[in-house]
Amino acid sequence: MITIRLGATGHAFLSSRPMAKYLRESIDTALRAGADEIVLDFSGVEAVTDSFTDELLGALIATADRDILPLLRFKGCTEAVRSAIEALLHEVTARRAGAV
Amino acid sequence: MVIVCPPAQFSAYHVGVANCFRQMDLTVPPPGEEVTLDMSDVTFIDPVGLVALWAWKCRVQVTCPAFTLRLPTDPDAQQYLLVMNFHDPAPRPTGVQRAMTGDGVYFPIHHLLQPGLGVVEGLAAELATAFGDHGPGTTPALAYCFGEAIDNVFQHARSPIGAVAAAQLLPRSHGRWTQASIADRGVGVLESLRGSGAHTALGSDEEALRLAIQRNITSTNPYVGTYGRSRPGVGLYMISEVCRRTGGELLLLSGDTLLRVGRGGEIVEAVPPWPGTILTVRLSGRALDDAGDVISEIRRSLRGPAPAGLGRFED
Numbered sequence: 001m002i003t004i005r006l007g008a009t010g011h012a013f014l015s016s017r018p019m020a021k022y023l024r025e026s027i028d029t030a031l032r033a034g035a036d037e038i039v040l041d042f043s044g045v046e047a048v049t050d051s052f053t054d055e056l057l058g059a060l061i062a063t064a065d066r067d068i069l070p071l072l073r074f075k076g077c078t079e080a081v082r083s084a085i086e087a088l089l090h091e092v093t094a095r096r097a098g099a100v
Numbered sequence: 101m102v103i104v105c106p107p108a109q110f111s112a113y114h115v116g117v118a119n120c121f122r123q124m125d126l127t128v129p130p131p132g133e134e135v136t137l138d139m140s141d142v143t144f145i146d147p148v149g150l151v152a153l154w155a156w157k158c159r160v161q162v163t164c165p166a167f168t169l170r171l172p173t174d175p176d177a178q179q180y181l182l183v184m185n186f187h188d189p190a191p192r193p194t195g196v197q198r199a200m201t202g203d204g205v206y207f208p209i210h211h212l213l214q215p216g217l218g219v220v221e222g223l224a225a226e227l228a229t230a231f232g233d234h235g236p237g238t239t240p241a242l243a244y245c246f247g248e249a250i251d252n253v254f255q256h257a258r259s260p261i262g263a264v265a266a267a268q269l270l271p272r273s274h275g276r277w278t279q280a281s282i283a284d285r286g287v288g289v290l291e292s293l294r295g296s297g298a299h300t301a302l303g304s305d306e307e308a309l310r311l312a313i314q315r316n317i318t319s320t321n322p323y324v325g326t327y328g329r330s331r332p333g334v335g336l337y338m339i340s341e342v343c344r345r346t347g348g349e350l351l352l353l354s355g356d357t358l359l360r361v362g363r364g365g366e367i368v369e370a371v372p373p374w375p376g377t378i379l380t381v382r383l384s385g386r387a388l389d390d391a392g393d394v395i396s397e398i399r400r401s402l403r404g405p406a407p408a409g410l411g412r413f414e415d
Contacts, residue, residue: 009218013228015247016220017255047240047395049247050334051255058330062323069327073412080240082413083396089411090403092328 001037002030007044007076014048020055027060031068038068043076053088061092069093101129102136110142110149117148117351117380118358118369126156126372131163138170142177147266148351148380150184151283154209155376158261159285184208184266205234207267207280214262215254220247227267231278234271237388238278241342242267244395245381248335249282252379256319257286259376269385276385285376289354292319305355306368313340313352313361315402339381341398348383 004026006014014020030038042048061069074085103125110120129135137157139145161167169187172178181187185208207230212219224247231239246265253263267280286292290308293299296319302308311317318333336352340361343350350361354377360367388394 009221011218011221011225013221013224013243013247015224015244016215016218016251018215018217019221022217047244049244049251050338050399051248051251051332054330054332054334058328058332059323062325062328062330064325064327067327069411073414075414077413080393080396083393083399085411085413087399087403088331091331093410 001039002033002035003039003041003075004030005041005043007042012044012046014045014052016049017051017055020052020059024056024060027056031064031071036071037073038071039073039075041075042078042081045076045081046078047080048084050084050087053084057085057088058092101133102138103129105137105139105142105145105153110145110153116369117152117353117378118371120149121152121353121358121371121374126152126374128156128160129164133164134166134168135160135164136168136170139172139177139181140170142172143174145177145180147184147268147279147281148378150181150186150209150266151264151281152374152378154186154211154266155261155264155283155285155378158211158264205231205269205271207231207265209264209266211261212250212254212263212265215251220250220254223247223250223265227280230267231269234269234276234385237390237394238269238276238383238385241346241388241394242278242280242381242383245339245342245383246280246282248339249280249379249381252335253282253284253286253377256292257284257288257377258292259284259286261285271385277382278385279380279382281378281380283376283378288375288377289352293317295319296321305357306359309352309354309357309359309368310366312336313350313359338395338398339379342383342394343381345398346383346387346394348381348387351378351380351382353378353380 183206224243227246228239228243250263263284265282269278289312290305293308313336315337316333320332323330340350347363352359356373358369358371
């Protein structure tokens with residue numbers, strides 16, 4: 001299991017695609033290293049924008065060479081962060097099913 | 101050449117942005133021209149006026165270095181420009197809060213030249229800190245709008261001057277209003293969407309602006325793979341929804357069109373061409389306090405009930 005602490009950026013509002021790309025590299029690295037579980041720890045993060053979650057998780061899920069959703073665990077999410085992640089996952093999953 | 105500001109007010113609230121733009125010539129003078137921006141008669145200006153004039157001034161000074169600013173004679177307007185750093189020839193990337201007689205909380209002009217890692221995050225956090233306890237319902241919503249809007253500038257605008265942002269909160273005005281404005285001198289919404297390939301047939305700024313606030317409309321190419329597809333194009337839609345649902349207002353000016361979005365729908369006004377985009381969000385603190393976390397509410401309403409097991413969450 002590998003834990004990636006998004007709050008370690010020191011920013012309570014994660015709101016840009018460059019920041020998401022930067023954090024995505026850590027997750028990519030963990031996946032390439034064969035991690036069987038990746039914990040994304042949002043402790044210290046108050047809110048995220050939808051562009052941020054799109055660039056972090058939408059891109060990650062789409063471009064991975066396998067279905068990585070079962071490997072991800074989300075920790076320390078505020079209601080605002082959780083709603084953004086759920087909205088993204090909901091839409092990505094619906095697209096997979098061909099509903100969107 | 102003397103460019104004269106509208107005689108009384110340069111404000112989204114009082115006389116309207118479109119009127120202000122119609123009353124003054126914001127084209128870029130010929131290279132080498134001596135330019136004076138005459139603000140003598142200005143008695144009221146707010147963030148949208150500030151960022152528009154600042155962005156225009158930056159562009160003009162590239163080819164017309166002999167630039168003079170004639171300050172307002174009205175002492176309140178003069179003090180406001182001082183507080184908002186408008187006098188500063190090169191404001192620091194991080195703003196300094198200064199005291200001003202009156203009830204407002206002021207987030208001075210920030211000029212962001214490069215996106216840089218953490219720059220947008222830093223600015224959203226600064227805004228939240230500045231507004232802090234004055235806007236418990238407002239601050240997260242405004243920080244969201246601010247973050248998405250500035251990220252948009254760096255993602256899509258190709259603005260040679262970067263982004264200019266300013267905001268203010270009036271805690272004792274009716275409904276505790278906040279306003280944030282972001283301006284660029286980039287390609288504009290129409291050109292940006294046309295460049296995406298999916299919207300090459302767009303024919304006007306109005307068409308582009310009306311399309312841009314819809315869900316999943318963007319010039320960002322989605323990531324597509326075997327296991328899914330990302331979903332860019334949510335930010336501007338969310339900003340417009342926050343405004344619609346809380347009785348606020350989104351003012352989106354690009355090219356020759358100003359689009360106003362609020363609870364009552366969309367209104368379009370013609371303006372003299374602005375090369376780039378100016379986004380202004382006006383929100384009522386009272387409405388947002390009642391609405392709670394409006395961003396989360398909107399997300400939930402879009403997705404419907406979440407299927408069980410979608411994402412594993414823990415404390």
